[in-house]
Amino acid sequence: VTSPAPPVDVGHLLRRAFAALIAIIVLSGVAGVVTIVPLANEINRQLSGVLRIRAANGQVRSPLGDAQLALDGYLATGQAADLQAYHTAVQRYPDAIAALRRTTVGTDEAAQVEELNQRVTAWQAAADRLAATPPGTTPSPADVDQVHELIQAALSSSLAIDTTLTTRAATLHQSLGRLTVLLVIALAGLTVTGIAVATMIGIATTRRITTPLGKVVGALDELSAGRIEARVSVPGAPKEIAAVAAAVNATGVQACRERELGFASRRLSTAVRDPLSAEQATATAVRGLGGLFAADHVLVRPFAGQDVIPEPVTWSAPSAPGDLGPLAQTPVDWLPPDTDEPFVAAGPTDGGGPPPMPERAALDSAQAGSVMTLAVGEKNECLGHVTIIRTPGHADWTMFEVQVAEIQAADLRQALMRAKMFEREKRVVAQLREVDKAKTDFLSTVSHELRTPLTSICGYLELLVDEDAGPLNSQQTQMLQVIDRNAARLRGLIEDLLIMSRMESGRLPHGKELLDAAELITATESTFSPQASTAGVTLAFDVQGPLPVRGDAEQLDRVLMNLLSNAVKFTPRGGRVTVNATSESGHVVIAVRDTGIGIPADDVPKLFGRFFRAHNATDRAIPGTGLGLSIVAAIVKSHGGTIAVDSSEGAGTTFTIHLPVAEAA
Amino acid sequence: MALVLVADDDADIRDLVLFKLEQLGVEAISVEDGTAAIEAVRERRPDLAVLDISMPGLSGIDVCRMIRAEPEIAQTLVIMLTARAQEADVEGGFAVGADDYVTKPFSPRELTSRIQTLLNRARA
Numbered sequence: 001v002t003s004p005a006p007p008v009d010v011g012h013l014l015r016r017a018f019a020a021l022i023a024i025i026v027l028s029g030v031a032g033v034v035t036i037v038p039l040a041n042e043i044n045r046q047l048s049g050v051l052r053i054r055a056a057n058g059q060v061r062s063p064l065g066d067a068q069l070a071l072d073g074y075l076a077t078g079q080a081a082d083l084q085a086y087h088t089a090v091q092r093y094p095d096a097i098a099a100l101r102r103t104t105v106g107t108d109e110a111a112q113v114e115e116l117n118q119r120v121t122a123w124q125a126a127a128d129r130l131a132a133t134p135p136g137t138t139p140s141p142a143d144v145d146q147v148h149e150l151i152q153a154a155l156s157s158s159l160a161i162d163t164t165l166t167t168r169a170a171t172l173h174q175s176l177g178r179l180t181v182l183l184v185i186a187l188a189g190l191t192v193t194g195i196a197v198a199t200m201i202g203i204a205t206t207r208r209i210t211t212p213l214g215k216v217v218g219a220l221d222e223l224s225a226g227r228i229e230a231r232v233s234v235p236g237a238p239k240e241i242a243a244v245a246a247a248v249n250a251t252g253v254q255a256c257r258e259r260e261l262g263f264a265s266r267r268l269s270t271a272v273r274d275p276l277s278a279e280q281a282t283a284t285a286v287r288g289l290g291g292l293f294a295a296d297h298v299l300v301r302p303f304a305g306q307d308v309i310p311e312p313v314t315w316s317a318p319s320a321p322g323d324l325g326p327l328a329q330t331p332v333d334w335l336p337p338d339t340d341e342p343f344v345a346a347g348p349t350d351g352g353g354p355p356p357m358p359e360r361a362a363l364d365s366a367q368a369g370s371v372m373t374l375a376v377g378e379k380n381e382c383l384g385h386v387t388i389i390r391t392p393g394h395a396d397w398t399m400f401e402v403q404v405a406e407i408q409a410a411d412l413r414q415a416l417m418r419a420k421m422f423e424r425e426k427r428v429v430a431q432l433r434e435v436d437k438a439k440t441d442f443l444s445t446v447s448h449e450l451r452t453p454l455t456s457i458c459g460y461l462e463l464l465v466d467e468d469a470g471p472l473n474s475q476q477t478q479m480l481q482v483i484d485r486n487a488a489r490l491r492g493l494i495e496d497l498l499i500m501s502r503m504e505s506g507r508l509p510h511g512k513e514l515l516d517a518a519e520l521i522t523a524t525e526s527t528f529s530p531q532a533s534t535a536g537v538t539l540a541f542d543v544q545g546p547l548p549v550r551g552d553a554e555q556l557d558r559v560l561m562n563l564l565s566n567a568v569k570f571t572p573r574g575g576r577v578t579v580n581a582t583s584e585s586g587h588v589v590i591a592v593r594d595t596g597i598g599i600p601a602d603d604v605p606k607l608f609g610r611f612f613r614a615h616n617a618t619d620r621a622i623p624g625t626g627l628g629l630s631i632v633a634a635i636v637k638s639h640g641g642t643i644a645v646d647s648s649e650g651a652g653t654t655f656t657i658h659l660p661v662a663e664a665a
Numbered sequence: 666m667a668l669v670l671v672a673d674d675d676a677d678i679r680d681l682v683l684f685k686l687e688q689l690g691v692e693a694i695s696v697e698d699g700t701a702a703i704e705a706v707r708e709r710r711p712d713l714a715v716l717d718i719s720m721p722g723l724s725g726i727d728v729c730r731m732i733r734a735e736p737e738i739a740q741t742l743v744i745m746l747t748a749r750a751q752e753a754d755v756e757g758g759f760a761v762g763a764d765d766y767v768t769k770p771f772s773p774r775e776l777t778s779r780i781q782t783l784l785n786r787a788r789a
Binding site for chain 2: 459
């Protein structure tokens with residue numbers, strides 16, 4: 001495991017990379033110069049030495065050629081001038097050979113020079129002898145040939161030196177050429193190495209910058225995509241990138257904290273809104289806010305004039321310093337009741353604005369550090385104020401915390417208003433119950449009080465009709481029938497009222513026995529046949545039994561009686577009342593159809609309402625209480641069924657009841 | 666001859682029932698409240714008592730309960746009269762041992778026929 005390099009900054013990395021590049025360029029130049037220049041100088045020095053030797057060698061051959069030429073002239077002409085020229089030329093030789101010797105000291109050519117000089121010495125001895133022959137004398141041809149051979153030998157030596165020098169110069173030129181090639185190769189190598197090193201440095205530098213930057217960008221992408229658990233770790237990254245990574249991580253941590261706070265806030269909202277009493281909601285709120293914000297004190301102070309929060313509610317953390325008592329007794333009259341802005345401060349005496357002195361003193365008693373006070377309520381209805389306190393040394397409020405606190409204040413307000421409404425509703429319900437009980441008692445009493453006199457009326461009527469008190473004439477019988485009919489109506493009304501009141505108070509007995517609706521329907525035939533024939537109405541039954549239903553026989557019978565008596569009652573002479581009953585996709589369907597006066601379309605929706613009577617019924621003075629159909633509808637509903645009406649005025653009406661078919665036990 | 670006691674706080678109803686019973690040849694006496702009713706049962710030992718449930722003082726239910734509690738008169742037949750044909754009243758009546766009940770407004774014909782039925786059954 002290698003420990004990460006100490007962090008550096010991006011600028012430093014780039015400077016280092018550039019410095020390395022420049023150093024490589026300079027170094028390669030210097031290396032080239034330092035290695036090539038001395039070598040080239042040496043070669044040049046040697047080349048100029050060769051040139052000097054070659055020049056000196058030429059200077060040696062010049063007097064020898066001149067002397068031989070002059071000697072041959074003298075021997076041919078015997079001229080003294082030629083002889084003189086010979087001697088002059090010979091005298092130039094020693095200087096020339098001395099110069100050649102100087103130039104060849106320490107060289108490979110020194111031996112050749114000595115050989116040349118020996119050959120010149122041999123030639124000069126023979127030449128001097130010929131020169132000594134008097135003018136006009138012909139020397140022996142052998143001597144002349146010998147001198148020519150000797151001079152040729154001497155000149156050959158000199159030329160041999162030239163040849164050697166030419167070879168050396170060529171070698172030197174070759175060396176120079178090789179050196180140049182080497183230099184080019186070395187420079188190219190250095191350049192390639194430099195490029196490679198520079199590339200490596202570049203890659204390394206880029207890596208140290210782009211890799212961590214890429215991680216940071218990745219983490220930022222994750223964060224912005226909502227995956228706020230994303231964190232970035234960039235060990236050994238440059239300082240600037242490490243700083244950015246730390247900032248990104250801090251953002252993530254903050255987002256997580258805010259999310260947690262958001263979750264906790266939602267849980268608290270639910271808890272605060274749950275209870276139905278103002279006391280419970282407020283107590284839950286102060287305790288919850290304390291936990292939510294890691295606060296030391298929380299209190300809710302009632303606003304003057306409202307009746308929802310009866311008294312201040314406080315909460316303090318177990319080990320919190322300070323006394324909340326004075327603050328609880330200080331009214332928040334300094335925060336405008338119609339403001340939406342909470343009071344947020346890093347301390348009770350912050351700035352010199354609000355709060356005023358009594359509040360500040362009370363905050364001091366509570367040892368308040370950071371304070372937040374929010375109104376609970378809406379613009380025109382302030383219920384109170386919630387104050388959240390952290391003691392000094394704890395964190396100040398973040399923007400998010402203030403927002404969360406505002407939401408909580410709004411939730412508390414909602415809970416308090418709901419509790420208030422619930423209390424009001426409870427009172428109203430209790431009052432309604434009392435009223436309902438009074439109504440039931442009243443109905444019960446009235447019915448009792450009505451039934452007793454009715455017993456006497458009907459009883460004595462019966463005695464009279466039965467002629468227990470003596471025979472009656474036909475007029476008396478007719479009159480007594482009128483009384484009997486109206487007494488029966490009165491009985492029916494009292495009966496309907498009682499059933500209605502019992503149904504509303506839920507005290508109507510409701511059996512659940514298995515019944516055959518077909519039997520119930522058929523049984524009504526005998527009840528209504530006489531009535532129908534009296535009214536001149538045809539009564540027809542089409543019942544496809546058995547029709548098993550579960551319910552209360554007496555109540556279902558009441559339904560049938562009501563519908564049939566209505567049908568007969570509202571059908572003019574010559575009309576027809578049909579009862580169809582069958583079972584159809586899980587339901588017993590009972591239809592009571594008449595060819596009566598029908599129901600005006602406007603009245604149909606109100607038909608099942610209490611005491612409602614269609615206006616064509618009242619217009620014709622057809623008796624009725626307006627309770628029958630509402631009782632029918634209530635009974636059908638309590639049996640899990642539905643009732644529908646289809647009517648056209650003047651043509652007739654059909655009531656259709658659907659009741660669930662009872663499963664065989 | 667059988668003796669029937671009629672207890673009702675309404676004189677018209679008492680007279681109505683008495684009239685109908687006398688017409689049928691049944692001996693009948695009447696009282697107007699519960700206290701008088703239990704005393705009459707103890708003294709006159711009627712075969713059957715028609716008791717209105719709601720009477721001032723002792724109710725019909727109370728009287729019926731007392732009748733059933735005293736061995737000497739416990740066998741007296743009881744028909745309850747109620748103006749409130751509610752389950753609670755009917756059940757209350759049967760719970761204390763009434764033999765039958767009739768709801769107001771009742772038909773005198775029906776009441777006397779029920780009385781006769783009970784008396785015949787007791788005699789048989």
